[in-house]
Amino acid sequence: MPTEPGYEARRKQESERKRLRVLQAAGACFAERGFKKTTMDAVARRAGVSKGLVFHFFGNKQAIFSAVIEDGLRQWSTLSEYRASSVEDDPLGELRALFLASFDFVEQHPVLILFARDDEGLGQQYRKQVVLCNRRWRDRAQRIFKRGIRDGVIRDVDARQVATIFHRTQVALLIAESRHGAIPRYDRATIETTLDIFIRGIQRG
Template sequence: MRTQPPGHVAILDAARAEFAERGYAAATIRTIAQRAGLSLSAMYYYYKSKQELLVALLNDGLTAYADACDEALASAGDDPGEQLEALVDATVRFRATHPAKSSIGMTERRNLDTEHQQKFRDHEARGTERFRHIIERGVSEGLFLTPYPEDARRTIIAGCNALAEWYRPDGSVSIDDLVERYVSLAFTIVEYRPRRLRRP
């Protein structure tokens, strides 16, 4: 797990909250600095512009999500069904517990300049490839019976990503139950019948 100096963490947390409340266009370096408890000169020491801050925020969210997925897959073994379960589990938990990190890319990516737009898409594509590789291998090995692997991948990813918009931890559904539901839905979408039941 990658870590950042406390100063960076405070700034990113402040910027994330400011962008979420006001939007990128209305937020200013000054208000972000005030929210982080820093002087304007200290703020500029770390980040020279809102664009740099936005890039740092998006990278922070993408990196944290990638770390969560890599950690889950490292203990999943080679079976595509178990790998899909691990990847959906990690995605659901991340989207449910880090909604701001998850949603800021969808709401503010349009404000990236051209160079960073492409880098963001490339980074995002690596996350997509995790799902694609697992689903395609499951189909090729005869474990997943869906005739539409690409549509299955899009549907699973879209469903998991949407959790950042609607899930509330104080609601009636626990994260563990949410994981159980979404893994079951993913299995249904790829038409997979696991060799073992997830629950007795």
């Protein structure tokens, strides 16, 4: 009997949707419980799939954790770039968008807060990937600072140094409002106030 047209494509799409659901569920479990206390049973229950399907997609807990981290870091970089790119004609607006994107993202992908807190030595284990993502973020911020200086909207500052401070400020806020074992929910008023103070400090006249 011939296969219904499009059946194979729909089957692959459904499989990918389930895989992404498992990744999201795993990220939430790891963020709440840490790596050691998270079980494949817990991930399966949260995703609403069988444990066998979780093993089919990822093989073991280390593999699913690595997939969660790699996917999260990639999506974080993509979102930050996208948000910043939407206001490239406004350096100060671009800095705001770049800064705020991470808080939105971590609320949806809380496993990344483990790196900010360096839980269970994960910062060392995945150091190369994290360093690369952070460098890309700071490089983007540095380019924005340079453009703002050139356009006369940002004071003549050391763009590289200020980009590093900007990044450290963001990380400090990410950690400050993140309790161990809880999904981060950020106080936007505190974040906006901190960002406003920073921007006023670098803004020309």
